[in-house]
Amino acid sequence: MNNSNSIQSNYFLIELQNLEKLSADLKVDYCIYCKSYNIIKHGKYKHLHRYKCKNCKRTFIPTTGTTIHYLNKRVKFLEYFSVVSKLGKLTIKELREKLGICTQTAFDWRHKLFTTYSHEFRQVDEMIYLKHIEKNFSQKGRKIQAYNMNLKRKAGKTNFVSYGNTSYIYSKTVKIGNYDERDLDRVLERSFNKNAQIIYSMNENFTKFIENNGIKKAICMNEKSIYGNEVKKVFYDDKTKELNKTITFKFRGVATKYLQLYLNFFSSFLSEKTNYELSKLICNNLVWFKFVQMEKIYEKLLRKVSKINEQFVHIKRYWKNEDRFSEFRFESLIGY
Ligand SMILES: [Zn+2]
Structure with a gap:
């Protein structure tokens, strides 16, 4: 270990003590x-x-159920947390090399950390921007036994909406395959104030949604309105493009199973809300539970939300005591 590495790990050793103090005070x-x-x-x-x-x-x-529940190598994890919250867009290879950890750990920690950012939807009250984005259905990285060719053929695009104001973007999965304005009702129900000014990109479902909800102050971005040109330059639009690009180019696509996790994290990251803060690791005691239930959440997205009744083969990794948590709301992980 060279000198700068050892200074680094001493720093995180002290941070671990700070985290332990915070945990004792919970x-x-x-x-x-x-x-x-x-x-x-x-x-x-x-x-x-x-x-x-x-x-x-x-x-x-x-700390039961929080991000650090059953977590070994805590000093290393704090370093990982610091790197990811500051730099965000790092591939598994980059993480492995930077931190000297194995692929599985880099993946598990990424998902655990992204889950940590999965409860931060807030209602937007002022002016709101609304945009539809679609991604190819993907089973990337899925074990061959659990890979379903039919599913790939039939599933259709994964649709999500991105919304936000001038300082924050949020993104939520609507469903896999075609959606309509009722799906938007489900997803956007508590997302913004109905009296707010809405600026939306052209989309039939948005138009119906706006009509049905009696939203008065709505402007379509594609119309040549006074807002039109202005809006295209604003924070929100740039960030949404960057979010889309990050998933498509930097990560070369994300498995649909994990899409909402990535949306949660990168929406926060691009809104500059992912600062390194120890308290984030112990403030939500559903993180570990969501993390180990990811496969069930994915199944719910396929069957219940998207009404896809294809055979579903579970990938099963066993986690200690995972069945102890019985009550859980899936909303923040599948986008509603
Ligand atoms: Zn009890």
Whole structure:
């Protein structure tokens, strides 16, 4: 290890201690499994209090389910977190070389970190921009046993909408295959204030959606309105293009299974909202659960949301205690 590397890892060693302090200070009011408030302190795990739920009898610590749950090599992970939150667009090869980790770890950590950014949808209240983007259906990287040729032929494009204001973009998967204005209702229902000014790119579904929802202040970007030329230059439009390019060119396509994860992360990244902040790693105790349930979430996107009834072969990796979390809202991962 050369000198700069060792300074680097000393820095993250101290950061790990800071993270442990933050973890010890986390406030625990209810059981993370069944949400009961009937919990008691039940000994210690390393430097953290352990809790026991008197309702479901399970024990847990304050960081159970968060990004760092069951995470080994924590010092390295903090370095990874720092690199990815600052540089964002790095391929697996680049991550492997920069950090000296193996491919599987680089993938797992990426998905874990991107999941960390998956709960940050907010309602947009001011002027909002709305745009439709489509991507080819992709089973990239999928194990050959679980690869479905029919699915590839039948699925159609994966459609998502990108929306936002002058400082933030969000992107949500609508469905795989053709969608209509009712799908937009589902996806955009709580995304923005109906009295806001909407500027949208030409799309039949948007027009119907706007009509049906009685949205008065709407301007189509393609019309030669006063806004037209202005809008094309603004933050939002540039960022949306960059998001699209990042997925298509930098990553040479993303598996549909993981598309929403990438959309979540890169929407935040391009909006400059992915600063390195330790508290992000322990503030959401559904991250680990979403991470291990990715395959089920993908199946839900295919079957329930997109109504594709093709045979679905699960890729199964086993994770300790994954079935302990029974209640979970899928919205932020499949885009509604
Ligand atoms: Zn419980």
